[in-house]
Amino acid sequence: MCADTPDYRDTVFLPETDFPMRAGLPEREPAWLERWARLGVYDRLRENTGRPPFILHDGPPYANGHLHIGHALNKILKDFIVRSQQMMGKDARYVPGWDCHGLPIEWKIEEQYRAKGLDKDSVDVVAFRQECRKFAEGWIGVQREEFKRLGITGNWADPYLTMDFHAEAVIAQEFMTFLMNGALYQGSKPVMWSPVEKTALAEAEVEYHDHQSHTIWVKFPVVAVRNTPVLRTLSSINPVDALVGAKVVIWTTTPWTIPQNRAVAYNPAITYGLFEVTSVLEGASAVEGERILVADNLAEQTFRQAKVQEYNRIATVSFVGTEKISLAHPFRGIEGGNGEWDFDVPMLPGDHVTDDAGTGFVHTAPSHGDDDYQIGLKYNLPMTYNVLEDGSFRPDLPIFGGQAILTPEGKEGPANVSVIKQLAYAGALLAKGKLKHSYPHSWRSKAPLIYRNTPQWFAAIDHRLDDGMGSYGDTIRQRALTSIDQLVRWTPQTGRNRLYSMIEARPDWVLSRQRAWGVPLTCFVKRGAKPTDPDFLLRDRAVNARIVAAFEAEGADAWYAEGAKARFLGTDHDPEAYDQVMDVLDVWFDSGSTHAFVLRDRADGAADGIADLYLEGTDQHRGWFHSSMLQACGTIGRAPYRGVLTHGFTLDEKGNKMSKSLGNTVAPEDVIKQYGADILRLWVAQSDYTVDLRIGPEILKGVADSYRRLRNTLRFLLGNLAGFTEAERVAPAEMPELERWVLHRLAELDQRVRQGYDAYDFQGVFQALFNFCTVDLSAFYFDIRKDALYCDAPGSPRRRAARSVLDLLFHRLTTWLAPMLVFTMEDVWLARFPGEEGSVHFEDIPETPAEWRDDALAAKWAGMRQVRRVVTAALEIQRQDKVIGASLEAAPVVHVEDAAVLAALKTVEFADLCITSDILLTADPSPNEAFRLPEVPGVGVVFEKAEGEKCQRCWKILPDVGSHAHPGTCARCAAVLGG
Structure with missing residues (x-):
């Protein structure tokens, strides 16, 4: 600029705002949290009466340990929903909760006891439970603050806890509904059992990992043939003579179950061959001349494993399901066996037998597998009780007494190898090997599990319930399947198929756990009665009412107090005639019951006791979604939810599972310290939560860059709205086309945002808004209108129209984005509307007139x-x-x-x-x-x-510059300057 050219910079209406370019979120977010707490934002929103309710029922996290990134993902998604529904006109109530009972907490207290040299079993059970309660309370306090730091709204002052006295009373009451409607029964059947934790586990508590197992091929000699099967010999040998003395070969990956064998199963649809061994390799267990019976399709691999070099197929054997063939147990007559296994082993048909792997015959131990158990029920096979709760054989079991299947540390005990050795000594071992395969483990201790027969309490999901709630079926299973198809909206839809198939095929629900920290199974059994007797279980509403009243006042500890049995039975029943059940309920029954003591009983619950939405990770199809469905179908006759949303797991940037040992974990606390919670929330908003989500340093850098671009758009709005008043506003009909085009885009986006929020499509909502801000606004509209905003006269129609549109943009963008970027939108709002009482979170998304839309x-x-x-x-x-x-x-x-x-x-x-x-x-x-x-x-x-010349005020190059009263200006700028 020449020295004699006037400086017009002070006459240009440049943006004015204190809104900083740098967000400083880690330092500034805590102040907003304190402000919201002071304002009581959540409670004040509840004062807006007359709104339709929207209830997202919180799936309770477990009260032990700091939050991980999966917790953050889950709670942030919930917060998106609660806040968006609230800002779209609903009364979106959110009661956070915690799962407080169960083994992980009990295990921690046991560890503390062991460190002090104390024996848990010698400690008063109530004192032990109080220790567990105190432990849970401590972690609830920690997790609550960590959740709040993420910007999660909710009734943090009054959350629900499964260990609250009222909750324990309701859980017991819900259990007693199963007692009264006939769904509860005691059965002695094999269940998933953790020798490390010494308790039964439900399917929801089981995860599958690779595990190396022993594999053995075992010979069962044929000792009797009473009805000859269809047998076509390839020589003149008599069919009976061909079979007696032959060896039926089974294959198993659990050698420790051989002492419990009570049958061998076959499938009549499989073709079996009788083979004679003619030549063997060195080290083979088979002997020349030995006759082996296996499925034709599996013969080659069986003989290869057994080091059999040559063999002849001497007969085709077709079982038709009516044979009476008896085998000898492999340990019959074994030295030191004391006659334990000197019985005949029947051969029985079973549809579960295949010729895909193994030998085509299945070793059957009814106490240690569900298929085996079903065969045992059908053919009245004896159950065995050889395995104790710690996974060791009973002390008086011959040869193997006291040997452990698994050690207390979850490692392999001596039982498998010992059984294999004894089979070899007895001449019954045809072959052995190792197999790496998927195997059930406890998701808490991570130790392998076994199937173990033990008396447990079950909910019969196919029992006909005569409870007057049969609108969706007469059994728990029928009601659940009908609810899945008719009553629930699934996001994504694949969740429907997953839960449906699980419930369609699942067995009865194992309700009992042999632990101390939980809600007890509040029932009594008649002493000396059998589980099948009609009076085995005491069903008395007065007794039930006394239990519930005591739990309301004292919590579930009342069950363990001295004199509890007499207190609850009252004068109507002789305490000596009944035994008090001391098992505790599966914690999934606890969390499955939350609909009753949260949705039904709380003032901020749901009027009909049904949630609009349950939201958890995809693993909860076998967990909370599943148990809640079964529990509610047994007590209220239907699903406790109208909608279910599932999200994926969190992975590192390379798509690997996060592991502390690999050093690839991302802790929410660390992200917040570096970037702020809004960046973590933005990562969720930008991600497709229906699949597994990746997170790591490079991904977070990209998220932070998107945040900066969005922040600059909002800063432009604030700077150019300084001093805007209603008197300046221009009606849409009087606006230039460019402004009316922006209004059209707002009308389109309003529909997109509302539909997206209703569909829980946060990625779609954010992407639409981000593209609008960066492409339509920053790179187009703002770029064009800078000239009018900076250089037009304050009263010019074009500048007033532009500022009017900026105001409309401000109110929509801040409220559209507020559910996702809670801190930043508060920052933006207060930068324009400072004040002690204001907050963007008190606002609703503005209604957008339909006439703004102009497709032409x-x-x-x-x-x-x-x-x-x-x-x-x-x-x-x-x-x-x-x-x-x-x-x-x-x-x-x-x-x-x-x-x-x-x-x-x-x-x-x-x-x-x-x-x-x-x-x-x-x-x-x-x-x-x-x-x-x-x-x-x-x-x-x-x-x-x-x-022309360059206007020294607006920088346009025009022919008329220099011909006006103000030197170096164009006509427009000269007029603004007043000359």
Whole structure:
């Protein structure tokens, strides 16, 4: 600028705002949390009466340990939903909760006892339970603050806890509903058992990991044939003579179950062959002349494993299901066996037998497998009780007494190898090996599990319930399957199939656990009665009522107090005639019952006791979604939820499972310290939660960059709205087309945002808003309107219209984004509306008039923006070649073949849209030197420099600059300056 040229910088209306470019979220977010607590935002929102309720029922996290990134993902998704529903006009109540009972806490207290040299079993059970309660309380306090730091809204002052006295009373009451409606029964059957934790586990508590197992092929000699099967010999040998003395071979990966064998199963649909061994390799257990019976399809691999070099197939054996063939147990007559296994082993048909692997015959131990148990029930096989709760054989079991299947540390004990050795000594071992396969483990101790027969309490899910709640079926299973199909909205829809197939095929629910920290199975059994006797279980409503009243007042500890049995039985029943059940309930029954003591009983629950949404990780199809469904179908006759949303797991940047040992974990606390909680929330918003989500340093850098771009858009809004008043507002009908196009986009987005939030499509909502902010606003509308905002007179219609639109943008963007970016939108809101009582979280998303939508206008502007693309691309080349420094130095000639598009361009100030000082529009054919874009046919741009002088106020180059009262200005700027 020349020395004699006036400085007009102070006359330009540049943005004014204290809103910082740098967010400083880690340092500033805690102050907003304190502010919301002081304002009581959550409670004040509840004062907005008359709104339809929306209830997201919190799946309770477990009260032990700091939060991990999966917790953060889960709670942030819930917060998106609660806040968006609230801002769309609902009364979105959210009661956070905690799962407090169960083995992990009990295990921690046991560890403390062991460190002090104390024996848990010698400690008073109530004192032990109090220790568990205290431990849970400590972690609830820690986790509550960690959740709040993420910006999660909710009733943090009054959460629900499964260990609250009322909760324990209701859990017991729900259990006694199963007692009264006949679904409860005691059965002695094999269940998943943890020798490490000494308790039964439900399917929801089981996870599968690779495990190396022993594999053995065992020979069962045929000792009797009473009804000869269909047997076609390939020689003149008598069929009975061919079979007696032959060896039926089984294959198993659990050698320790052989002492419990009580049958061998076959499948009548399989073709079996009788083979004679003619030659063996060194080290083989088979002997020449031995006859082996296996499935034809599995013979080759069986003999290869057994080191049998040559063999002849001497007969085809077809079982038809009516044979009476008896085998000898492999340990019959074994030295030291004391006759334990000197019995005949029947051969029985079973549809579960296949010839895909093994031998085509299945060793059957009814106490140690579900298929085995079902065969045992059908054919009245004896159950065995050889395995104790710690996974060791009973002390008086011959040869193997006291040997452990698994050690207390979850490692392999001596039992497997010992059994294999004894089979070898007895001549019954045909072959052995090792197999790496998927095997059930406890998801808490991570130790392998076994199937163990033990008396347990079950909920019969196919028992006909005569409870007057049969609208959706008469059994728990029927009600659950009907609920899944008719009553529940699934997000994503694949969740429906997963839960349906699980419930369709699942066995009865194992309710009992042999532990101390939990809600007891509040029932009594008649002493001396059998589980099948009609009076085995005491069903007395007065007794039940006394139990519930005691639990309400004292908690479930009342069950363990001295004199509890007499107290609850009262004068109606002789305490000596009944035994008090001391097992505790599966914790999944606890959490499955939350609908009763949260949704049904709380003032901030649901009027009908049904949640609008349950939201958890995909693993909860076998966990909370599953147990809640079964529990509610037994007590209220239907699912306790109308919607279920599932999210994936969190992985590192390479897609690997996170592990402390690998050092690839991402702790929420660390992300918050570096970036702030809003960056973590933005990571969730940008992710597709329906699949597994990746997170790591590089991903978070990308998220932070998106955040900065969005923040700059909002800062532009704030800066250019300084001093805006209602008197300045321009009605939409009086606005220029460009502003009305922005209103059209707002109408489109309002529909997209509301539909997206209703569909829980947060990624779609954020992407639409982010693209709008960065493409439609920052790179288009703001870029064009900077000139009018900075240089037009304050009262000019164009500037007033632009500021009116900025105000409408502000109210929508802040409320649209507030459910996701809770801290940043509060920062933006308070930067414009400072005050002690205000908050963006008190606001609803504004209603957007339908008449703002103008599809014809949008189509017109879409065509003009295409032409603008060609112009800006042509100017960029000139800028790169240093022909011009800024687009205002240009006055290009634009050739447009489409007459309609050309006519449309002439109705607007196209030079302003292209940010050039001038522009010439023509229908003349484009010359050869014109710049073109292949994707925009029919448009050519010839570069020309703008003629005239540069206005020292607005920087446009115009012919009239210098001809006005104010030196170095154009007509527009001179008028603004008053001359």
